[in-house]
Amino acid sequence: MTSVGVLGATGAVGQRFVQLLDGHPEFDVSVLTASPASAGDSYREAAKWRLDTPIPEDVAETTVRATDPEEIPDDTDLLFSALPSDVGAAVEPELCEAGFVVSSNSSNARTDEDVPLVIPEVNADHLDLIDVQRDERGWDGALVKNPNCSTITMVPTLAAIDEFGLERVHVSTLQAVSGAGYSGVSSMEILDNVVPHIGGEEAKMETESRKLLGEFTGAEVQYHDAVVSASCNRVPTLDGHLENVFVxxxxxxxxxxxxxxxxxxxxxxxxxxxxxLIRVFEEPDRPQPRLDRMAGDGMAVAAGGIQTTDTGLQYNCLAHNTIRGAAGASVLNGELLASEGWL
Ligand SMILES: NC(=O)c1ccc[n+]([C@@H]2O[C@H](COP(=O)([O-])OP(=O)(O)OC[C@H]3O[C@@H](n4cnc5c(N)ncnc54)[C@H](OP(=O)(O)O)[C@@H]3O)[C@@H](O)[C@H]2O)c1
Structure with missing residues (x-):
């Protein structure tokens, strides 16, 4: 078994990691970290478990560690990161320098030139950017990122449509509240409401999509030429980002x-x-978050409402934002790292 750790294990995405890794056929969770306020507590005390399956008993009494390279045992093969991006920006490079391989979900460094941003079914070959990263940074470890939750919902569909020559993409999102973390959106703000702004999200969709769809030359990723523009909205669903895409x-x-x-x-x-990978619906009113977010155990993308208009194609797509959009995406990247011998 591969020994893995979860950084930021007590948060919305961290708990998903712990849930998805429970009973995993290849990965065994040996380390859990969080903020200094949680360090020293048992995982059960620190996490205040909020998912609808029981807290895995294997890790419930594990002592949560501080998120510090000195706290991570040397024999940990792989670290999954669900840290806030400012914390990830400070700690992840230190961990890679100390020799750890980090599969990270945090938004820092996703568009750094030598950091692979990967959806395994779309651009697994970008993982070879690790050689460039190690040469440039002198790391024994490695940093690999998965994209933002709204980006990962749309990009598998764009990758499939690229055989018709992708030129322009406009997307409008309806994003669930869990995408903002447990303390991200207050109930007074979101109940009976839609918030037509998610800070920084539109730029992430526009840039990360073009990197993911780009070509790895062996030295760098050349971004896809398509023009991508996004409008992002927070809506009062719990899980599952729905997106209206015009191509x-x-x-x-x-x-x-x-x-x-x-x-x-x-x-x-x-x-x-x-x-x-993509479950295609013929019914015009699908996919819907409540009905379809668990397609493929939360790892599939659902698509439907496909039609042509005067300007091109239109369709809707959906994915579970904390599974395929976050923890599940990092776990899949970890499985790819393991299968390709990077650990
Ligand atoms: N939610 C989503 O759907 C989603 C999707 C894609 C990407 N992301 C990204 O995933 C990351 C985590 O998001 P989240 O929604 O899980 O946030 P969250 O619920 O606020 O959880 C944050 C985690 O980081 C820990 N933490 C906070 N400050 C820390 C510090 N100074 N040092 C070490 N650990 C610290 C917290 O520990 P304590 O419990 O001790 O505070 C907690 O475990 C973010 O970068 C976010 O942008 C989230």
Missing amino acids: ETDDDPTPADVADALADAPTLDLPSAPDP
Whole structure:
């Protein structure tokens, strides 16, 4: 078994990591970290478990450590990070320098030139950027990122549609409250309401999408030429980001061509990889967050409402933001790292 740790294990994404890693066929959780306020408490005390499956008994009495390289045993093979991005920016490079491989969900460093930003089914080859990173930074460890939750919902569909020549993408999101973390959005702000602004989210979607869809030359990632613009909205659903996507392509595919391309998106033989990657609905009112966020155990993307308009294609897509959009994405990157011999 591969010995793994979870950094920021008590938060919304950290708890998902612990849930997804419970009973994992390859990974065994040996280290849990959080803020100095939680260090020294048992995981049960510190986490205030909020998921709808019981807290895994294997880790419930584990003592939470401070998030510090000196606190991590040398024989930990892989660290999953769910740290706030400012904390990740400070600690993750120190961990990589100390020799640890970090599969991180935090938003820092996602667009650094030598940091692989990976969705395994879309751009697994970008992982080879680790060689460039190690050369440039002199690290024995490595830093690999998964994208933002709203980006990861849309990009598998764009990767499938790219066979028709992706030119322009406009997306409007309806994002669940869990995407902001446990203390992110107050109930007074979101109940009976929609907030048409999520700080920094639009820029992340626009940039990360083009990096993910870009080409790795062996030395760098050349971003995809497509123009991507996003409008991001917080809505009062608990989990599951729904997105309305408008796409202009070189070719003029029919809705049936697009449905086939989405349904045929490649899948991988990794423990957390869903099959199919994209579940395509014919019903015009699907996907919906409450009904479809757990497709493929929360790791699939759901798509539907495919139609052509005067300006091109239109469809809706959905993914579970703390599973495929966060912890599950990092776990899948960890499985890819293990299968390709990077650990
Ligand atoms: N929620 C989502 O859907 C989602 C999706 C994609 C990406 N992300 C990213 O994932 C990361 C975590 O998000 P979240 O929603 O899980 O946040 P969260 O619920 O606020 O959890 C934050 C975690 O970080 C720990 N932490 C806070 N300050 C720390 C410090 N100074 N040193 C060490 N650990 C510290 C917290 O520990 P304590 O319990 O001790 O405070 C907790 O374990 C963020 O970078 C976020 O942008 C979130």
